[in-house]
Amino acid sequence: MSAGAQRERKPRADVQRNRAALLETAQRHFLQHGVGTSLEAVAKEAGVGPATLYRHFPTREALLAAVLQTRSEELVARQADIDQLGDPAEALEQWLRAMEEYFSAFSGLPDPLMAAARAQEPDNPLTIPCHILISATDQYVRAAQLAGRVRASVRGHDLFLAACSVAWIKGTGTEEESLDRLRTLIASGYRRQDTQA
Amino acid sequence: MSAGAQRERKPRADVQRNRAALLETAQRHFLQHGVGTSLEAVAKEAGVGPATLYRHFPTREALLAAVLQTRSEELVARQADIDQLGDPAEALEQWLRAMEEYFSAFSGLPDPLMAAARAQEPDNPLTIPCHILISATDQYVRAAQLAGRVRASVRGHDLFLAACSVAWIKGTGTEEESLDRLRTLIASGYRRQDTQA
DNA sequence: ATCAAAACGGATGCTGCCTCCGTACTTGGT
């Protein structure tokens, strides 16, 4: 009441119920079948018609972005822990691993992520999250550089790409051992004064 | 004649014509629309029915492998040049670039390539080529290691993965400048006694 | 209880994949 400016109706109950059901089901399907999973199947299993899914999430990316929202928040939460670390090199390392896990949430995720990172598509719902991640990476890189632990030529964007690549390779089913070797290679690439193995 | 063992008929003329037309058209479509291009469209433009395409090439990978055959030979030819180089480190570098270009022939190519590299699918027509490339890379790596120019911990397979990653990123439309930065990062990762930039 | 706005979902048209099967073509022999 009072001088209330909210002239709008209260949002309908079924909207929220359907949205929640869609998100829940979509997450399960993305986990099981990758980002290319059938949206029709998601709708059916969520107990709604296809049109309802498309009304809530006009594109596959929109649905993906919404499902990813939860995980993004987990990532932000992790940042707090990482920032506690005294060693900026260690912080960067952990941050990269955290990003890589985020990128590996669903098989096939790196592709739409890269498409969004390239930006120039301001309506892509994944673009904003991507740029936030790149900025964050750059922060960690700069801190480590100030401490003399990372080569001066490295930028956050480079390591964003590297983490995305590793996640992509992981998604193709490569063995964990090969991934570790690749991670080591990359780490040798950005670190300063490392032991020439 | 003579003690001829060739009891077989001469292969029909239309078979070869159709095969050639299909390969030619497929290459164009792969170039323009990536490896995911519509096979139906390829068949139609080659002037044959869908069944003919599938009879010649039972799977998309089979067609892809056949189209790639030409380019594979170019790659092998390049090896001769590269082997002429006195410097094994330089040779490795050029070999990696050559592989990367090969992987970037069509957009989307790295995915089926990685799937084949993981092997365990002996009937995948791309598996053999992949393993040949990995072996070749290992040769170059070992030579460079003997010359003390590459870290001892690095293996050919690692750099195969790295080259594949770069090609994948290139395929997503990333700017060439970013790619160069990534290549530099990787090079710093495998080289010994480099100038800590 | 009633109304209008809001949301729903089945039906639909489209594209691409892949296979079956009747037909047409090529080869080798006469």
Place this chain on the structure above:
DNA sequence: ACCAAGTACGGAGGCAGCATCCGTTTTGAT
């Protein structure tokens, strides 16, 4: 030149997924 046997062809068709339209139902407000 012709024929028979075998080979390859290609249109038709079933299936799955995408995305949209529009008549119907649900919902919140009065």
